[in-house]
Amino acid sequence: MWRLYQFTLCPFSRAVRLALAEKGVVFELIDDFPWERGETLTRLNPASQTPVLENGQIVLADSSAILEYFDETVERAPLIGASPVERAEARRLSAWFRERFFSEVTAPLMRERMWKRIVSREMPDGRAIREAARAAEAHLQYVESLLLENRWLAGPTFGLADVQAAAQISVADYLAGLDWAGHAQARQWYQALKSRPSFRVILGERMEGIRPPAHYDDPDF
Amino acid sequence: MWRLYQFTLCPFSRAVRLALAEKGVVFELIDDFPWERGETLTRLNPASQTPVLENGQIVLADSSAILEYFDETVERAPLIGASPVERAEARRLSAWFRERFFSEVTAPLMRERMWKRIVSREMPDGRAIREAARAAEAHLQYVESLLLENRWLAGPTFGLADVQAAAQISVADYLAGLDWAGHAQARQWYQALKSRPSFRVILGERMEGIRPPAHYDDPDF
Numbered sequence: 501m502w503r504l505y506q507f508t509l510c511p512f513s514r515a516v517r518l519a520l521a522e523k524g525v526v527f528e529l530i531d532d533f534p535w536e537r538g539e540t541l542t543r544l545n546p547a548s549q550t551p552v553l554e555n556g557q558i559v560l561a562d563s564s565a566i567l568e569y570f571d572e573t574v575e576r577a578p579l580i581g582a583s584p585v586e587r588a589e590a591r592r593l594s595a596w597f598r599e600r601f602f603s604e605v606t607a608p609l610m611r612e613r614m615w616k617r618i619v620s621r622e623m624p625d626g627r628a629i630r631e632a633a634r635a636a637e638a639h640l641q642y643v644e645s646l647l648l649e650n651r652w653l654a655g656p657t658f659g660l661a662d663v664q665a666a667a668q669i670s671v672a673d674y675l676a677g678l679d680w681a682g683h684a685q686a687r688q689w690y691q692a693l694k695s696r697p698s699f700r701v702i703l704g705e706r707m708e709g710i711r712p713p714a715h716y717d718d719p720d721f
Numbered sequence: 722m723w724r725l726y727q728f729t730l731c732p733f734s735r736a737v738r739l740a741l742a743e744k745g746v747v748f749e750l751i752d753d754f755p756w757e758r759g760e761t762l763t764r765l766n767p768a769s770q771t772p773v774l775e776n777g778q779i780v781l782a783d784s785s786a787i788l789e790y791f792d793e794t795v796e797r798a799p800l801i802g803a804s805p806v807e808r809a810e811a812r813r814l815s816a817w818f819r820e821r822f823f824s825e826v827t828a829p830l831m832r833e834r835m836w837k838r839i840v841s842r843e844m845p846d847g848r849a850i851r852e853a854a855r856a857a858e859a860h861l862q863y864v865e866s867l868l869l870e871n872r873w874l875a876g877p878t879f880g881l882a883d884v885q886a887a888a889q890i891s892v893a894d895y896l897a898g899l900d901w902a903g904h905a906q907a908r909q910w911y912q913a914l915k916s917r918p919s920f921r922v923i924l925g926e927r928m929e930g931i932r933p934p935a936h937y938d939d940p941d942f
Contacts (some may be wrong), residue, residue, distance in 0.1 A: 546863065547821060558806055564785070565812035572805045584793045585779055591786035599820070600768060642767065 502527040505541055505552040507534075508705045509614055509674060511606050512563040512598070513551040515667035519567050521698030522577040522663075527553070535619060563667075564594065567660060579660045590654040593646070593661035601668045604635035609675040618709045632677055640683045647685040666693045670703065674712040680721070687721070694719040723748040726762055726773040728755075729926045730835055730895060732827050733784040733819070734772040736888035740788050742919030743798040743884075748774070756840060784888075785815065788881060800881045811875040814867070814882035822889045825856035830896040839930045853898055861904045868906040887914045891924065895933040901942070908942070915940040 502520075504527050506513030520527055532541050534549050544552045545561040553560045560566045571579045581587040609632050612624040643665070646653050654661035669690065672678050680687050693699055694717070703717040715721035723741075725748050727734030741748055753762050755770050765773045766782040774781045781787045792800045802808040830853050833845035864886070867874050875882035890911065893899050901908050914920055915938070924938040936942035 547817065560809050560813070562813045562816040564816055565809045568812055569805050569809040572808065584790050587793065588781050588786045588790040591789055592781070592783045595783040595785055596768065 502553050502555045503530050504528070505530050505532040505544065505554075506550045507531055507707075508702075509610065509671050509707045509710075510550045511602060511667045511671040512549075514670060514702055515563045515598075515664050516551045516553065516566050517702055518663045518667060518698050519570060519579060519660075521701070522579075522658075522696075523570055523574045524576055525570060525574060535615070563664070564598065567594075567663065571660075579663065581655060581657075581659060586655055590660040593654050594664045597661070597664040597668045601639050601665070601672075605632050605639060605672050605677060606668050608632040609672055609677040613675045613677075614707065614710060618707075629677075632672075633679070636672060636678050640678065640680075640686050643686040643689065644683055647689055652689070662689075662693065666690070666699065670699075674707075674716055675710070676713045680715075691719055691721070694721075723774050723776045724751050725749070726751050726753040726765065726775075727771045728752055728928075729923075730831065730892050730928045730931075731771045732823060732888045732892040733770075735891060735923055736784045736819075736885050737772045737774065737787050738923060739884045739887060739919050740791060740800060740881075742922070743800070743879075743917075744791055744795045745797055746791060746795060756836070784885070785819065788815075788884065792881075800884065802876060802880060807876055811881040814875050815885040818882070818885040818889045822860050822886070822893075826853050826860060826893050826898060827889050829853040830893055830898040834896045834898075835928065835931060839928075850898070853893075854900070857893060857899050861899065861901075861907050864907040864910065865904055868910055873910070883910075883914065887911070887920065891920075895928075895937055896931070897934045901936075912940055912942070915942075 502525065504513065504516060504520075506517070506529060508531075532538055532550055534541060537548060541550070541552060542548045544554055544559050547561065549561070551561070551563060551566065553566055560569055567579060579590070581590045608628050612629050612632075616622040616624050643653070650656060652658050652662050653665055669678065694703065706712070723746065725734065725737060725741075727738070727750060753759055753771055755762060758769060762771070762773060763769045765775055765780050768782065770782070772782070772784060772787065774787055781790055788800060800811070802811050829849045833850050833853075837843040837845050864874065871877060873879050873883050874886055890899065915924065927933070
């Protein structure tokens with residue numbers, strides 16, 4: 501069986517969990533916090549980062565590489581579109597959320613509201629949080645603009661872009677970094693995601709010492 | 722014909738140029754500097770970043786998405802391995818260089834030795850440059866360890882990982898950020914790359930106002 505090394509607020513691990521659940525792949529969760537620099541994680545992944553997935557023979561690291569692997573090997577719930585152009589758009593948006601949304605929104609929120617609270621015990625930097633909130637607002641507007649053209653972010657069906665976006669957005673939402681007011685389209689898209697069984701399990705979990713806002717796991721928020 | 726919006730020290734544009742040349746795809750270069758926030762680049766790519774590739778009908782952005790697109794549509798010079806496990810390894814290493822090497826080495830060098838020299842006219846920050854050099858040393862060691870196992874970074878044939886690595890490494894090398902001493906394996910791999918016609922064209926170009934070190938385009942450095 502596959503074992504996934506992850507922690508509950510790791511957005512990249514969430515993307516892998518969502519995709520595996522959609523595809524019906526069974527896996528076991530192993531909590532691993534990269535900042536503890538445990539021997540196992542470093543041995544499995546020279547980047548010492550979650551997520552890592554292994555089954556005793558194969559070791560997979562990097563959320564993108566893992567999602568592509570399962571889209572190639574498991575036919576159920578195709579994630580990356582049918583034509584090369586659709587696939588390019590799904591991958592462009594996947595990179596958008598993994599790289600831009602992460603560096604502008606999720607990473608600063610994780611540093612200020614997770615790392616500083618449970619690891620370094622420092623006071624959060626209010627300016628960094630306000631900057632992340634401003635960036636989040638622009639990203640939610642971008643999501644709105646995408647949803648004017650398509651039912652899901654990259655086209656008519658749920659896929660890679662939705663998985664990577666939901667993973668990042670849900671961690672930012674857990675850390676109270678998103679203001680959903682005025683984003684009716686984005687909210688409707690996220691409500692549909694929240695109702696998927698693959699996502700409900702993740703939204704039911706809590707990171708010790710950090711409580712999410714009340715709307716976090718409410719599908720009718 | 723495809724038009725590639727790029728600038729000569731953009732590592733992600735270099736990856737696209739290398740891959741297209743290996744595959745024999747003809748394209749025209751259009752210089753575009755993202756920091757000038759030109760109307761065309763922003764219209765083609767909401768991220769306002771190079772590279773963007775367009776042919777009047779299709780617009781492609783993000784180096785990863787572009788490379789996957791051409792590997793799906795052009796049979797010549799396959800870049801991403803034959804089996805799903807080989808493909809996952811190529812993609813893991815591609816992400817390593819695009820994300821880790823870029824943020825730890827290429828991005829700080831571009832900020833200190835390109836941006837500050839030709840755009841903001843500030844003095845470079847010596848500490849940031851030393852930190853980038855330390856990170857570069859660790860990355861070259863990692864390249865060495867990969868080459869103990871394989872002829873190319875992700876396996877027996879030239880591919881995606883080599884393209885993304887060469888793109889990042891060549892920009893860092895242009896900006897005098899790499900010390901090749903003591904890295905015989907990595908140097909040999911890079912010499913083989915430097916001799917490829919796809920790469921020689923790129924190494925022959927200069928960014929106005931910034932001169933690379935003497936060894937930069939010498940295949941027998």
